[in-house]
Amino acid sequence: MDESFDFLVVGSGLAGLTFALKAAQKGRVCVLTKAEISESNTSYAQGGIAAAVGESDSWELHEQDTLIAGAGLCDPDAVRFLVQKAPETIDWLIETGARFDTGEGGLSLAREGGHSRHRIVHHADKTGWEIERAVTEAVRANPNIVVYENAFVTSLLMADGRCSGAEAHIGEIGVRRFIARATLLATGGCGRLYLHTTNPRIATADGIGLAASVGASIRDMEFMQFHPTTLYHPQLRSFLVTEAVRGVGGTLRNHLGTRFMYDYDPRLELAPRDIVSRAIDAEMRKLDTWCVYLDVTHLPKEQIRAEFPTIWDRLDAVGIAMYKHWIPVVPAQHYACGGVSTDLAGRTTVPGLYAAGEVASTGVHGANRLASNSLLEAIVFAFAAAESLDASERMSDGGESIRRRSVAEADAVRIRRSLQKTMTDHVFIVRRTAGLEQARHRIAALREEYGQLPEAPFSSYSLETENLLIAATYVVDGALARRKNVGLHYNADFEESETTASSA
Ligand SMILES: Cc1cc2nc3c(=O)[nH]c(=O)nc-3n(C[C@H](O)[C@H](O)[C@H](O)COP(=O)(O)OP(=O)(O)OC[C@H]3O[C@@H](n4cnc5c(N)ncnc54)[C@H](O)[C@@H]3O)c2cc1C
Structure with a gap:
């Protein structure tokens, strides 16, 4: 109709x-x-x-x-x-x-x-x-x-x-x-x-x-923007821990307790966002860990609670008491x-x-x-x-549309997870040409696989996954075509970029 x-x-x-x-x-x-x-x-x-x-x-x-x-x-x-x-x-x-x-x-x-x-x-x-x-x-x-x-x-x-x-x-x-x-x-x-x-x-x-x-x-x-500190927790995956926590003296530590920002930038935790994101990413890869930690345990309990009531409550609900526990954090995609x-x-x-x-x-x-x-x-x-x-x-009296095909949700879930892992491994904060090439091949293979799976009843999850595959192709092609580091695009095979202050 x-x-x-x-x-x-x-x-x-x-x-x-x-x-x-x-x-x-x-x-x-x-x-x-x-x-x-x-x-x-x-x-x-x-x-x-x-x-x-x-x-x-x-x-x-x-x-x-x-x-x-x-x-x-x-x-x-x-x-x-x-x-x-x-x-x-x-x-x-x-x-x-x-x-x-x-x-x-x-x-x-x-x-x-x-x-x-x-x-x-x-x-x-x-x-x-x-x-x-x-x-x-x-x-x-x-x-x-x-x-x-x-x-x-x-x-x-x-x-x-x-x-x-x-x-x-x-x-x-x-x-x-x-x-x-x-x-x-x-x-x-x-x-x-x-x-x-x-x-x-x-x-x-x-x-x-x-x-x-x-x-x-x-x-x-x-040009994908990443936020350096979002909570690493299965129940609160998208929860952002504001920069202000570092502003009041929060320190970043690896799982051994080392304040690793000393190895990356003299401004330590208050370096521009892009630099902090890159440092966290590098540290996680170096030590093969899934997250780093944000530590405000040196501050009085009352001060933390007064200044960060929302974060306090959300973390408390998942068993993290800011005054005595380090907060597990990871950088996360934030804005396109x-x-x-x-x-x-x-x-x-x-x-x-x-x-x-x-x-x-x-x-x-x-x-x-x-x-x-x-x-x-x-x-x-x-x-x-x-x-x-x-x-x-x-006003037209109709029009033609491309026919969209859903695939079984279990297949769509598997394809989406594989895509997300590929993007996180190779098209994240720090990129390399070889990794981008690998991502290009993997995404092409996933697109082909999607196209060859049998058609299933309508599933928005499936069509979203297909849209993500299409968008991923643009991100990777854009990253490969960009031969110079600028703003948010950083390819470690090229020379140092000019970084910029970014956003909320
Ligand atoms: C945690 C967080 C904090 C942020 N903080 C700030 C900030 O402080 N200041 C700032 O300027 N920006 C901030 N941003 C960015 C900003 O919120 C977004 O860029 C902006 O709100 C985007 O608005 P939009 O209308 O384009 O999209 P959205 O608000 O995302 O709306 C998209 C809509 O499209 C619908 N939709 C999508 N696909 C389909 C489809 N196939 N069919 C039908 N409907 C569809 C969705 O359901 C949704 O209703 C933040 C973003 C996040 C995630």
Whole structure:
């Protein structure tokens, strides 16, 4: 069965929902999202959203910091567009109902690595959750927006060289086609490419798989951002242990108790994130261990509890008492800087298809993302895309889609695990050409194996796995093609890179 809307949105994170709100001023909008509406990377964002709204700040300074982080590979026009729009974006969020922490002079602004000023607008340590709550309520109240949850988009529709909508598998309804004048991909990140990631389960690169299937241009996938300290624990796999724990004197130790940062950088645990991540990775490989440890046991119990209440509670729940136990940590994938290429109005290279948020590559991040620029980017470019929509664009009467094949879940699990191990072994923080070549062959073999397995009933897990395989190919090909170390891409066979401060 077909349904028609003016505009179709795939994904209900910040990019998808802000686009929907703006597009609803021009026509009827349908949002398709594969889990519950709030299940997204957005809901897990902790630190906040960057905007030059402080008295001593300016968009020029925000621009400069973003360009420095991007290590020379940002698109300057995209960066300027982003930072100039930031203050009005915060105003819009407040009007929409998001509550941010305030101090005496107005908004309370935090400062994060790579920012030359205090400019992070936040809601305690759960800013993403608060923003997602506010935009979700606005979407629910908008009569021009229809939301389908548990609606897994399997493929895009194409008619006369234009994207004319998408096909989805919806919970108890089954397969349905959605025809639209324009379709936005807002499917978020691809953290599940790796064994360790801060991203939730939904981050399976579906947008990359969908865009690739219709020939959209995809770029810079090798610029993968890693966070140095996430908890190594089977029950809390994605839990991030903030940099602030090192800021108050937390030390990193190997399993023998040695404070190994002395061997890597004179700034020790407070070296830039990329360097700390690389040091941990090197130490784990050197000693053949699965994690290292973060130690704050020298601090008074009361101080730890007061400064890190959330981390205290979460660790306590799994039997780790911060005041007497070392915290097992590993570096983990955190953010994909590359993605589906777009212009400043969110247009991909395929007519009728737009992209915004983490799945998109607007050119803002270059070779490394500046802290807290991604929530901002999701809104600014989703708005720009909605503004450029033409409500009189011809509506197709259908379209063709690529047929997707699911395989048995047990096979998909095995293939996904093998992929994650390959990516973690060879396409992680420190890469080598031989390892990348090995990864390329392994991924090609897994893709072939997937294609040859017998077809099974629809399984979103299986199609996600296929999307991850497609995205992995882009990451590895990008890493092999990049002949110089820059920003987040580090190949140990090349000379030392220029590292940059990165992000939250
Ligand atoms: C732990 C953590 C902390 C972070 N902290 C910060 C921070 O402090 N500041 C900052 O700026 N950024 C931060 N980030 C990054 C930021 O949260 C994300 O980049 C941003 O929220 C991405 O928004 P999005 O709308 O593009 O994607 P998401 O919010 O991930 O939404 C993607 C949506 O697409 C849906 N979807 C995916 N595939 C399909 C499909 N096939 N069919 C239907 N629906 C689909 C998903 O279900 C989801 O609804 C953090 C990220 C993490 C994980």
